[in-house]
Amino acid sequence: xxxVEQHPSTLSVQEGDSAVIKCTYSDSAxxxxxxxxxxxxxxxxxxxxxxxxxxxxxxxxxxxxxNKTAKHFSLHITETQPEDSAxxxxxxxxxxGYQKVTFGTGTKLQVIP
Amino acid sequence: xxxxxQTPRHLVMGMTNKKSLKCEQHLGHxxxxxxxQSAKKPxxxxxxxxxxxxxxxxxxxxxxxxxxPNSSHLFLHLHTLQPEDSAxxxxxxxxxxxxxxxxFGPGTRLTVL
Numbered sequence: 162x163x164x165v166e167q168h169p170s171t172l173s174v175q176e177g178d179s180a181v182i183k184c185t186y187s188d189s190a191x192x193x194x195x196x197x198x199x200x201x202x203x204x205x206x207x208x209x210x211x212x213x214x215x216x217x218x219x220x221x222x223x224x225x226x227x228n229k230t231a232k233h234f235s236l237h238i239t240e241t242q243p244e245d246s247a248x249x250x251x252x253x254x255x256x257x258g259y260q261k262v263t264f265g266t267g268t269k270l271q272v273i274p
Numbered sequence: 275x276x277x278x279x280q281t282p283r284h285l286v287m288g289m290t291n292k293k294s295l296k297c298e299q300h301l302g303h304x305x306x307x308x309x310x311q312s313a314k315k316p317x318x319x320x321x322x323x324x325x326x327x328x329x330x331x332x333x334x335x336x337x338x339x340x341x342x343p344n345s346s347h348l349f350l351h352l353h354t355l356q357p358e359d360s361a362x363x364x365x366x367x368x369x370x371x372x373x374x375x376x377x378f379g380p381g382t383r384l385t386v387l
Contacts, residue, residue, distance in 0.1 A: 165316070195375065203315070203365065204278075204378040250317065253373040259305045260368055260376060264317040 165253050167265030168191075174241050176274050182268045184251035185233045191253040194227060194234050199267075200247045208249075208265045209236070213242040277301045280365050280379035288377040288387050289355060295382045297348040297365030303377070304370050308340060311362040311381070323348060324370060355386045 164187040174180050186194075192204035192213040211218045211225045211234065218225050222241075227234040240246055252264040287293050299306065308320040322330035323342040337350040337359075340376045348365055365379040 167316075167358055173314065204380050206378070207375045210375070217326065256371075256374070259322050259329055260307075260374065261322070262307075262319055262346045264319075266314075 162263075163253055163255065163263040165193060165251060165263045165264060165265045166253050167268060169268060170266065171269045171271070173271045173273060176243060178241055180236075180238045180241055180245070180270055180272075182236045182249055182251070182270075183233060184235070184253075184265050185231075186253040187264075188253065188255065188265070189229075189232070190255050191195060191263075193254040193256045194225070195254065196236050196250050197250045197252065197264075198247045199250065200260065206251060238270075239268075243272050243274050246270055246272045278365060278367055278377050278379035280363075282382060283380060284385075285347050286291075286326045286385045286387065287352070287355065288376055289357070291352075292353075293352045293364075295350040295363055295384075296354070296368075297367075299346055299348075299365075299367040299377070299379075299380055301367060301377060303367035304345050305368050306342060306345075307366040307368075307376065308348065308350055309364040309366065309378075312360075317364070321350075352384075355384075357386050360384055360386045 167184045186228040195210035198208045199205040248267045255261045306323045310318045321336045321340045341349040362381045364381045366376040368374045368376045
C-alpha cells in the first residue's frame with residue numbers, strides 16, 4: 162500500500178518569512194496530491210492540490226511542487242501570517258473511481274508575530 | 275459550514291456500551307468515508323462507501339461496524355470498544371471520479387472509559 166512521509170513535524174517561523182513542508186510517497190499509482198489545513202478544534206480543509214501531470218501550482222501565497230520521478234511534493238507558504246498557524250497534512254491519492262487517500266503525519270506550523 | 279454534519283460532536287462511553295456515530299452530507303456527493311484521527315498519528319482511513327456500497331475496509335476491528343443506508347447518510351456503529359479507540363472520528367464525502375476534493379465533517383470526539 163501507499164506510504165506517505167511528511168517533514169518536519171513542527172515548524173516555527175517569524176511572521177513574513179516563508180515556510181516549506183515536504184512529503185514523499187511510495188506508490189507510483191498515486192495521481193492526486195491535496196494539502197489540507199486543520200486549525201485547532203476544526204475540520205481539515207483543502208487549501209491547494211496538484212495533479213500528477215503538473216509540476217507546480219500557485220494560489221496567492223501558497224504554492225505546491227511535485228516531482229513524480231523522485232516521488233516527492235512540497236508546500237510553500239510565503240509571507241506567512243499568524244492565521245497560517247495550523248496543522249498541515251499532505252496526502253497521496255489513487256483516484257481511480259473513489260478516492261483511496263493516504264495522509265502524512267502532519268506538520269504543526271506556528272507563525273510568530 | 276453545513277455541507278457535512280456529524281452527531282454527536284462529543285461522546286463518552288464505557289467499554290460495554292453500544293453507540294452510533296452519524297454523518298450526513300448535503301452536497302450531492304456519492305462517496306463517503308470514515309477516518310480516525312489520533313494524537314501524533316496521521317489521519318487513518320477506515321471505511322469507504324461508493325454509491326452506498328462498501329469498497330474499502332482498512333483492516334478495521336469488527337467492533338466498528340459502518341452502515342450507509344443512502345448516499346447522504348453514513349453511520350459508524352460502536353460496540354465493546356477499547357480505551358485505545360478514543361480519538362476524533364471524521365466523516366468525509368466526495369464525488370466519484372478523479373481528483374475530487376473531500377469535504378470533511380467537524381468530527382466526533384470519542385472517549386472510551
